[in-house]
Amino acid sequence: MSNWLEIAALEEIPVLGSRVVETDTVNIAVFRGKENAVFAIKDQCPHKQGPLSQGIMHGDSVTCPLHNWKISLVSGEALGADEGCTNVYETKVEDGKVFLKSPTI
Numbered sequence: 558m559s560n561w562l563e564i565a566a567l568e569e570i571p572v573l574g575s576r577v578v579e580t581d582t583v584n585i586a587v588f589r590g591k592e593n594a595v596f597a598i599k600d601q602c603p604h605k606q607g608p609l610s611q612g613i614m615h616g617d618s619v620t621c622p623l624h625n626w627k628i629s630l631v632s633g634e635a636l637g638a639d640e641g642c643t644n645v646y647e648t649k650v651e652d653g654k655v656f657l658k659s660p661t662i
Contacts, residue, residue: 561656575610586610595648596630603641
């Protein structure tokens with residue numbers, strides 16, 4: 558059985574910005590793109606654990622604020638010459654509300 562957790566109204570997440578969802582085991586950065594696409598990723602860069610929620614979003618990726626690693630918000634993979642990966646989480650938007658799917662929350 559899948560669980561969807563309502564986390565925010567879409568308008569509460571700034572365009573090209575993020576909000577953090579804190580759980581008992583992980584913090585998840587939820588980003589909103591220009592076209593209202595919503596992405597969720599573990600709020601931790603695979604390089605030095607920088608807070609991705611504080612990075613700059615561009616397209617479907619985010620740049621870590623610590624060492625400028627570019628991370629795909631779709632796959633969690635480091636882009637370019639960098640190597641590493643972080644978890645991504647499924648999201649959906651219904652009736653202006655953002656939902657996060659995760660059996661571990």
